Amino acid sequence: MSKQYMNIFERITKQKVPVIIFGAGYAGQVILNTCIDHNVEIAAFCDNKKNYSGQFMLGHRIIHSSELHDLFPEAIFIISAADINDVVIQLNDLHYSQWHAGGDILKFAEIGKHKYDTEFSFLDYAVSTCIQCHDAYQSPDKLFLRSVDIVITEKCSMRCKDCSNLMQYYEKPVNYDAAELTASLESFFSHIDQVNEFRVIGGEPFMNKHISETIDWLNNQEKVGRVIIYTNGTILPKGQTLECLKNKKVMMMITDYDELSKNHDRLIGTLDEHNIEYHTDKAQNWTDCASIKEHNRSIESQKEVFKNCCAKCLFTIMDGKFYRCPFSAHVDKLRATPLYEDDYVDLLSSSKELGHKIKEFIFNKDYLNSCDYCVGRFLSDKKITPGIQVSEPLKFKQYS
Ligand code: SF4
Ligand code: SF4
Structure with a gap:
């Protein structure tokens, strides 16, 4: 397994605070399964869509961003939303400073290993979109x-x-x-x-x-x-x-x-x-x-x-x-x-x-x-x- 991949998980788990995946779409689901496969415990999903709130995704509760502070005053986030820039701004506004780009995890994820309720090509598209967007966010010299x-x-x-x-x-x-x-x-x-x-x-x-x-x-x-x-x-x-x-x-x-x-x-x-x-x-x-x-x-x-x-x-x-x-x-x-x-x-x-x-x-x-x-x-x-x-x-x- 890639060293870079292990480093991300080590950095996440050594914080000893709840880990939340921000974005309850398909990229988030692949990140969840990858984390579980590597013994990283996920506390919940968070999403801005109100109608997702209270639902469960692959056995994990989805909370709305407005509930974050009450439920998780301290947390570390793995961002799975493609629009990472918006999420980082939102987390800053909510006074959370610890986050990781989910695209870095998805690069090494085995997306065919688990079952999802969509066709493989669409899942692959969602995952590669997330990876590209997160890579670009981390290379700000590119427009x-x-x-x-x-x-x-x-x-x-x-x-x-x-x-x-x-x-x-x-x-x-x-x-x-x-x-x-x-x-x-x-x-x-x-x-x-x-x-x-x-x-x-x-x-x-x-x-x-x-x-x-x-x-x-x-x-x-x-x-x-x-x-x-x-x-x-x-x-x-x-x-x-x-x-x-x-x-x-x-x-x-x-x-x-x-x-x-x-x-x-x-x-x-x-x-x-x-x-x-x-x-x-x-x-x-x-x-x-x-x-x-x-x-x-x-x-x-x-x-x-x-x-x-x-x-x-x-x-x-x-x-x-x-x-x-x-x-x-x-x-x-x-x-x-x-x-x-x-x-x-x-x-x-x-x-x-x-x-x-x-x-x-x-x-x-x-x-x-x-x-x-x-x-x-x-x-x-x-x-x-x-x-x-x-x-x-x-x-x-x-x-x-
Ligand atoms: S079908 Fe045509 S009119 Fe209807 S939402 Fe799409 S673009 Fe608009
Ligand atoms: S950016 Fe402004 S004009 Fe465009 S949809 Fe939103 S509120 Fe409407």
């Missing part, structure tokens, strides 16, 4: 992003009332031009070292007939780890589109809306036939986050909303601009807010300062003007019924 979305179309084959990408508001949705998408990506990658996963989204991305040009570009970009395509299971990819999905970097994420996803089973058949990796999940965990309304919050309370919002790092490239989250991208495109030039970086500008602007936008933003028009997305939010359809675009106040 690394865990995940970036690129919106290739405003069109969708469904119109969900609570779509967090605000498709329900578009009167005349359009596809984005492949050459312009490539120009945005080229500009972006001239300033970024690595993106763990690039998510190709819409609307429904297969509505854009030229999707393969963007996917091929991402497949050939060595700074991109995985290319993830989100689909609602209504459209079957064919021809060039199907071809580009065969690249080993690609994984399809299918949201299953039951009878609305009318080609779900045929899509899975096609993906199986061509050995294309996919993961399918029922539509779930939706929150009421898609209404557009000016709240007139103070700057301080906008900062508070931003700080606690779980979407603030859902970096999104759309129509030549780089945004912090899909809400701010779409309210800008819809002109559902006044024009706020501070809320994005124009990737197609010829500014010599572009690299600096992107860096500042990623690391030094503490709120967006568009946060004032948004309810925010918080892990403790009540869940709502997903996928309710509306027949007409929803109305909103438009600014000139």
Whole structure:
């Protein structure tokens, strides 16, 4: 066994305080089993998702982060959440100073040794995402992003009332031009070292007939780890589109809306036939986050909303601009807010300062003007019924 691996466990156990795994996802489960295999006792999981609280994962209780101080005034944490930066800040705020990057344990974990309730490829994807993100966090000289979305179309084959990408508001949705998408990506990658996963989204991305040009570009970009395509299971990819999905970097994420996803089973058949990796999940965990309304919050309370919002790092490239989250991208495109030039970086500008602007936008933003028009997305939010359809675009106040 690796010495480095043993050192981590020695450092953890010699503290003689409860050990908590922060993040109750699949990476956390693999870390738990690896710890148990090496006689490291885990006291509990901790997670920010309120609905996990009180549940048990592989026989270990999950507590909410708000319960930490009462239950474990002293603890050492193994972080399994990919967004390690956010967790470290949160632990500091809670006055915990001892933590380890779970990615360092996962590098040596035997993930096939235990059983998990998902397919091996998805488990492997969750584990490698965690490893990459934790490595990058520990090499701050690299400009690394865990995940970036690129919106290739405003069109969708469904119109969900609570779509967090605000498709329900578009009167005349359009596809984005492949050459312009490539120009945005080229500009972006001239300033970024690595993106763990690039998510190709819409609307429904297969509505854009030229999707393969963007996917091929991402497949050939060595700074991109995985290319993830989100689909609602209504459209079957064919021809060039199907071809580009065969690249080993690609994984399809299918949201299953039951009878609305009318080609779900045929899509899975096609993906199986061509050995294309996919993961399918029922539509779930939706929150009421898609209404557009000016709240007139103070700057301080906008900062508070931003700080606690779980979407603030859902970096999104759309129509030549780089945004912090899909809400701010779409309210800008819809002109559902006044024009706020501070809320994005124009990737197609010829500014010599572009690299600096992107860096500042990623690391030094503490709120967006568009946060004032948004309810925010918080892990403790009540869940709502997903996928309710509306027949007409929803109305909103438009600014000139
Ligand atoms: S399927 Fe629904 S949630 Fe998904 S992009 Fe389309 S409208 Fe939005
Ligand atoms: S609160 Fe701000 S960061 Fe969060 S989704 Fe809304 S606009 Fe985006």
